[in-house]
Amino acid sequence: MSLAKSLGLPSNLDKLHEWASLHNIYIATENFDLELWGYATKSDYDSYLVLINNRLCYEMQQKVLMHELVHILKHSPGSHPIYKDQYDIEKEADELAEKIIKDASG
């Protein structure tokens, strides 16, 4: 099974936005200073908002989006030990995001 599939993501990343909206994940871009690449938050109704910095190039936006989706799918409390060090979580999200994008591009 592909990594994307094991996380519940579509294997065809072109359908990522469609998949996200079906899972109550809203994706938007916003102009931020470059100190912030992406951000995710969760509502009290189990829906998520993922913001990607519009000032990043397209490839980086894709990587950052995948990074935030990995957080939502793998690191939300209940699916992951919440007291794991933040540094490890960030590293894991980066590594998985990169691997999923690489797998998808063949």
Add this chain to the structure above:
Amino acid sequence: MEFGKRLKKLRKESKLTQQELADKLNIKRSTLAGYESGKQPSYETLVKLSDIFNVSVDYILGDTDERKKADHIKAALSDDPELLEFWDEMNEREDLRMYFKKCSELSPETIKKLIHISKVFEEEERERHGG
């Protein structure tokens, strides 16, 4: 308080031995002992320490007594009571802590913008679910 003493204090508060903290940082115990004697670590190590102890890098370095990362967020929102109230509510929610944890590294302007967007998102979702 200088860096070495503060690091030792944080480690003891977390009830970690030098070896345990060194393992978390992937460094030798003797290297950690050096830090506690005042030798400055790399920036990457400082960020790891900041994550492990959930305090700001500036606090570890002894440059501020503002300890918790959340204090930095509160300071950024201090002139906006509505956002501050929203932040206090959000900060109580365990399922949100992970998402807000990184905010503390950002500038006050960006923190404000993010908390404002989060508030609008929460309000819109509440409305969508019938209030």
